[in-house]
Amino acid sequence: MTRVFSGIQPTGDIHLGNLLGAVRNWVDSQGATDSVFCIVDLHALTIPKDPGEIGERTLELAQVLIACGLDPERVTLFVQSHVHQHAELGWILQCNTSFGELSRMTQFKDKSSRQRDFVSAGLFTYPTLQAADILLYDTEQVPVGEDQRQHVELTRDVAERFNSRFGETFVLPEAVIPPAAARVMDLQNPTDKMSKSAETDAGTILLGDDLARTAKKIRRAMTDSDNEVRWDPAAKPGVSNLLGILGACTGRSPEELAGGYEQYGPLKADTAEAVVALLEPIQSRLGELRADPAETTRLLAGGAEKAREIAVPVLDRVVCNLGLQPR
Numbered sequence: 608m609t610r611v612f613s614g615i616q617p618t619g620d621i622h623l624g625n626l627l628g629a630v631r632n633w634v635d636s637q638g639a640t641d642s643v644f645c646i647v648d649l650h651a652l653t654i655p656k657d658p659g660e661i662g663e664r665t666l667e668l669a670q671v672l673i674a675c676g677l678d679p680e681r682v683t684l685f686v687q688s689h690v691h692q693h694a695e696l697g698w699i700l701q702c703n704t705s706f707g708e709l710s711r712m713t714q715f716k717d718k719s720s721r722q723r724d725f726v727s728a729g730l731f732t733y734p735t736l737q738a739a740d741i742l743l744y745d746t747e748q749v750p751v752g753e754d755q756r757q758h759v760e761l762t763r764d765v766a767e768r769f770n771s772r773f774g775e776t777f778v779l780p781e782a783v784i785p786p787a788a789a790r791v792m793d794l795q796n797p798t799d800k801m802s803k804s805a806e807t808d809a810g811t812i813l814l815g816d817d818l819a820r821t822a823k824k825i826r827r828a829m830t831d832s833d834n835e836v837r838w839d840p841a842a843k844p845g846v847s848n849l850l851g852i853l854g855a856c857t858g859r860s861p862e863e864l865a866g867g868y869e870q871y872g873p874l875k876a877d878t879a880e881a882v883v884a885l886l887e888p889i890q891s892r893l894g895e896l897r898a899d900p901a902e903t904t905r906l907l908a909g910g911a912e913k914a915r916e917i918a919v920p921v922l923d924r925v926v927c928n929l930g931l932q933p934r
């Protein structure tokens with residue numbers, strides 16, 4: 608089976624866009640691929656946080672992912688800092704990546720320009736830790752958004768350089784960018800992507816939101832005044848977004864759904880109902896997981912153990928090929 612690796616930062620709450628655009632694909636691919644999902648808490652350290660915040664969010668994210676259907680029995684779900692090999696290989700790769708290469712990373716330019724008083728060195732070397740995440744698992748495919756393509760390309764470059772200097776060591780990974788996966792737009796500003804950093808929360812549906820409130824947000828979604836239900840994202844972004852969400856929840860095409868509606872009211876009511884039906888079982892599972900945090904901790908410990916079974920021999924191979932003194 609193809610080895611797939613993806614990393615998710617434990618920052619911000621998971622919203623409907625994350626669920627329909629990413630998490631659901633991971634859930635659906637279980638069993639067809641050998642998937643490793645890593646909550647990258649060490650990456651989250653690159654931007655200053657309060658003590659305890661990352662740990663708390665790590666547990667929450669694990670609970671949300673499991674509640675959404677990621678099955679720790681069928682995938683490897685673990686926390687980056689629980690597997691020391693990430694930090695160790697990260698250092699080795701830093702020493703095999705040039706300052707110039709890292710200076711070209713657009714995410715660094717972007718994120719560092721938004722940090723006012725403290726740009727950590729870790730923010731600069733972030734992509735070498737990401738390369739370590741990927742290469743430690745002999746990863747073949749990395750499902751990511753377009754914004755991460757450059758980091759996966761860098762990972763390939765570093766792996767190739769290492770292989771040619773020290774002999775065949777790493778599998779060369781490739782980025783897999785899902786073809787225009789369900790893109791959920793903000794309910795109030797339907798030309799912007801639904802995002803955790805939106806200006807108002809009226810346009811964003813968080814997975815943990817109260818369901819009555821969720822239904823209300825959908826019924827109050829921004830549409831337009833011509834009152835014609837038609838799938839046309841450019842001319843009618845609000846209505847098309849509702850059709851897209853309804854389609855993603857029900858497995859039907861938005862174009863086909865549009866034919867069934869004359870007015871916005873019933874479309875909003877049906878979309879609200881479909882989203883509530885999608886979220887209800889997720890929330891009830893989330894409630895159980897929150898009531899027993901030790902269960903998630905146990906699952907994550909099991910995940911780290913499975914991860915180490917892959918990562919330890921790979922790092923041994925690296926150390927051996929580098930020619931460090933054997934331990």
Ligand code: AMP
Pocket residue numbers: 623624625626627628629630751752788789790791792800801802803
């Ligand atoms: P982010 O929340 O930006 O870290 O993204 C995490 C994952 O969710 C990535 O795979 C994104 O492509 C996906 N994602 C984020 N926002 C949306 C959205 N509004 N619609 C669809 N997918 C999204």
Ligand code: TRP
Pocket residue numbers: 612613614615616647650736737740741749750751755758
């Ligand atoms: N940099 C990724 C992001 O910001 C998160 C990430 C860290 C990752 N390590 C990874 C993604 C390894 C894929 C593979 O979204």
